[in-house]
Amino acid sequence: MWLLHSCLVVTVLLTQSSQCVLNFSSQESRLQLYEPVNVTFCFTQQLSKANLVLRSSDSSVVQLNEDEVTMSLERVAPVDNFSTLLTPLKIGYADLLWQVEDGLTNGTYNGIHKMCVVRELTxxxxxxxxxxxxxxxxxxxxxxxxxxxxxxxxxxxxxxxxxxxxxxxxxxxxxxxxxxxxxxxxxxxxxxxxxxxxxxxxxxxxxxxxxxxxxxxxxxxxxxxxxxxxxxxxxxxxxxxxxxxxxxxxxxxxxxxxxxxxxxxxxxxxxxxxxxxxxxxxxxxxxxxxxxxxxxxxxxxxxxxxxxxxx
Missing domain, CATH: 1.20.1530.20 (Na+/H+ antiporter like fold)
Known part of the structure; x- marks a missing residue:
């Protein structure tokens, strides 16, 4: 029974780690050069004592407020919306890398959100x-x-x-x-x-x-x-x-x-x-x-x- 219970726990954790926990308003953020914008996202499931880490794959293209933005959240529901400020510095592509740690299950979730910086056609x-x-x-x-x-x-x-x-x-x-x-x-x-x-x-x-x-x-x-x-x-x-x-x-x-x-x-x-x-x-x-x-x-x-x- 103990072996069966352990297998079930591991299976649940692996399933959770492959889930998409963050949902952004669009599949790709298209940013105008030198125009800071807040990108909005929400969680797809309820979490307790979650720790969210955001960073840019290329800070020379898109910069966040800090090299690594960290949010400590006591309780998260799917109806809650969050945002972070993105500052486009150079034409090109970058990824918004995110990692969520669930304090209740000790599960870790990772993902990327694509960003594209373009020049506005005036x-x-x-x-x-x-x-x-x-x-x-x-x-x-x-x-x-x-x-x-x-x-x-x-x-x-x-x-x-x-x-x-x-x-x-x-x-x-x-x-x-x-x-x-x-x-x-x-x-x-x-x-x-x-x-x-x-x-x-x-x-x-x-x-x-x-x-x-x-x-x-x-x-x-x-x-x-x-x-x-x-x-x-x-x-x-x-x-x-x-x-x-x-x-x-x-x-x-x-x-x-x-x-x-x-x-x-x-x-x-x-x-x-x-x-x-x-x-x-x-x-x-x-x-x-x-x-x-x-x-x-x-x-x-x-x-x-x-x-x-x-x-």
Whole structure:
């Protein structure tokens, strides 16, 4: 009988230790950067002389009032609500780690509550993004007016330079960014961020820099188009291979919609510029005079106002 009683007690304690004792108002707390908030929770069962300990898995991302918040509770009922103050300090992810000790049964319960810190998307930042998008599209029309399709087609037929660029863009840069991230960075989120940047295509702004620095504009546009198309397949490949090594069990998300928008934002204005060059050569000549000042203006606006908007 004594052995049977002991087995029953152990079984009850093991069952209790696997139960979820704390219930939060949401499965994940989504916090706005630098805006402290009280997260509310309650107990799912009645406890006596309970001791609750709360701490953040990464205090550099989300900070509590103390390194370890302790609450000593004489009696707890499921109808009782409690809260603790969370202070988001940095964009990223962290876990609210909790541990409950029941003084009556000597049972211990552990769990985590996920927290995500994001930057608030203000009307100013949304308006800035829309204005920059329109300006970039207009300047891509100017760039299209300067293209020589014979040179572009010759580079496509003998893609030696584009092949070198694609190799550097999608083989060399991802491997180098992965190596730097693993060697110099400790946080998994920043590691994944650096690796993602190294795996992304060059983007539309590279054409503006090429134009201002008197580089090969036809090659730059060809490379931008090819890298935007190639990113649809190569970026997911890197995210689901080396990206998983960094992120662990979480699957890194690939921004397919952003890649498609970038591709459309490149091809349509360039096509319109080529059409203007063919149908209205005088307009194309006028465009040649304003394309460089316009590019400088866009880059300055993006740098100055963009820094203010996302600071």
């Amino acid at each position: 009307a100013f930042s949304m308006g800035f993004g829309a204005v920059i998008g329109v300006l970039v599209a207009l300047n891509n029309v100017n760039v299209g007016c300067q293209l020589d399709m014979r040179v572009v087609l010759s580079q496509v037929k003998r893609p030696i330079a584009p092949a070198i660029g694609m190799f550097c863009q999608f083989i060399f840069m991802p491997l180098v960014s992965y190596g730097i991230a693993m060697l110099l960075l400790q946080n998994a989120v920043t590691r994944l961020g650096l690796f993602t940047i190294g795996s992304c295509p060059g983007g539309i702004y590279s054409n503006f820099y090429t134009l201002l620095l008197q580089g090969d504009l036809d090659l730059s546009v060809t490379m931008t188009f090819m890298s935007s198309v190639g990113a649809l397949a190569l970026m997911p490949m890197w995210m689901h291979t080396l990206g998983r090594q960094i992120a662990g069990s979480a699957a890194p998300a690939v921004p397919f919609s952003n890649l498609m928008v970038s591709l459309v934002a490149l091809t349509l204005p360039l096509g319109l510029g080529l059409l203007i060059q063919y149908k209205c050569p005088k307009w194309a000549q006028t465009s040649e005079k304003i394309v460089k000042p316009f590019s400088v203006a866009i880059l300055l606006v993006a740098l100055v106002i963009g820094t203010y908007s996302y600071w």
